[in-house]
Amino acid sequence: MPAQTFRMGDGRGDENRGDGETPVHEVTLESFGIDATSVTNDDFARFVDATGYRTEAETWGFSAVFHLAIAAPAEDVMGAPAGTPWWRGVKGADWRHPGGRDSDIVGLGDHPVVHISWNDAEAYCAWAGRSLPTEAQWEAASRGGLDGARFPWGDDPHGDDSVPDPTPKPRDGTPWRMNIWQGVFPTENTLEDGFLTTAPVRSFEPNAYGLWQTIGNVWEWCADWWHPGYYGVSPLIDPRGPERGQVRVMRGGSYLCHDSYCNRYRNAARSSNTPDSSMGNGGFRTVDRRDDSPIGAPV
Template sequence: MPAQSFRMGDANGDENRGDGETPVHEVRLERFSIDATSVTNDDFAGFTDATGYRTEAEVWGFSAVFHLAVAAPMQDLLGTPPDTPWWRGVKGADWRHPGGRNSGIHDLGDHPVVHVSWNDAAAYCAWAGRSLPTEAQWEAASRGGLDGARFPWGDDPHADLTVAAPTTQTRPGEPWMMNIWQGTFPIDNALEDGFLTTAPVRSFTPNAYGLWQTIGNVWEWCADWWHPGYYRASAFVDPRGPVQGQVRVMRGGSYLCHMSYCNRYRNSARSSNTPDSSMGNGGFRTVETRADDDSLQPGV
């Protein structure tokens, strides 16, 4: 990513109340490198094979699975959150078994790893000599140099990109440009984009910086603690979020986003979760580690 100044935040009036996407404010970043894709199952397997690391979902023995993606016997279902009844707590769900004990990833090596907590992602980064992106780095990278745009390619969710794309691109479900929900959420997915859950990380078309699927597919953990009022006090140069907090920033939306309840599949959209939470639509990508960076380690 080139050194740049950009306007961070929602410039289109799309903000979800309480998410803290405003005020729009100028941010200056030095150049940095960021993964072109989310970390894949194959990538994460390399980490666990080398270290023996067990994710928090594996240690606890359960994780959150979307109800249409459950692949487990009835006795493994642990309950349903009252405010989000499309989720199921599933015993045995983890990154190797994304739907539960009757699922696997043998043919999903190029899909994003899911069921990884912030702590798990930070542990991977420590092993790889990388870091989680700051929220500002993530948004600058996702925007691809397009000031104020809703999406990595512009404002139209169905628009074609004008940038040249590698020959490896896939375009399932044209004219969709991202992996989100189509149909009646959460009971009927029309699959117009080609996917019920995750898509291979190099699906659709990359943005002008060469990044694939920063929006849709899976939520991506960022380094920062989250606070809805942070933008009012954000630093101009290299902002890194509040110095402490209860939840960490997540960016980009996922395959479950739908305008009827969650329009967070946008460049400026923000969400958050506790650092020990894992779910079937959450993953991450990494950036180069800076010499002064001592804040992105597990449990900090």
């Protein structure tokens, strides 16, 4: 990514209340390298083969699976979290068994690894000599140099605002530029983009910086602690998030995002989760190794 100063945050009025996507503020970053794609199952398998690492989902013995993606005996399915009945805790669900113990990742080597906690992602980074991106790095990379755009290609969810045809089709022939939910959430997915859950990491089209699927497909962990008020005190140069917190930043949305309940498949959208949480739509990508000590203002 080139060194740059960009406007970070939501200037379109799309912010989800409480997510802290405002105020829009200028951020200056030095150049950095970032993975073109989310870390894949094949990538993560090399790490596990080299180190014997066990993810937190494997240690706990369960993880969160979307109800239509469960592939497990009934006795493995646990209760649904309050407020999100489309999720189930599933015993035996982990990165090798994304739907539960009756599933596997055969043929999914080029799909993003999922059921990865923030702690798991950090362990991978330590082995690979990489780091998780700061939230500012992630947003600058996702924007692809487009100032204030909703999506990596522009403002229209289907097309490219920079060309006369408002709805050009990506090379796979679908009218979609990203892997999100179509239909009636959470019961009916019409699969207009071709995928119920994850898509191969090099599906659809890359942005102007060459990054694939920064939005949709899977949530991606960032290095920062999350706080809804952070943008009001964020440093102008190389912000790295609050000095402390309880949850870590996640960016980009996933295959479950739908306007009826979650419009977080945008460049500016923010979410968060506890560092030991894992789920069937959560993964990560990495950046050049850096000093991860926090320098941001406390909130």
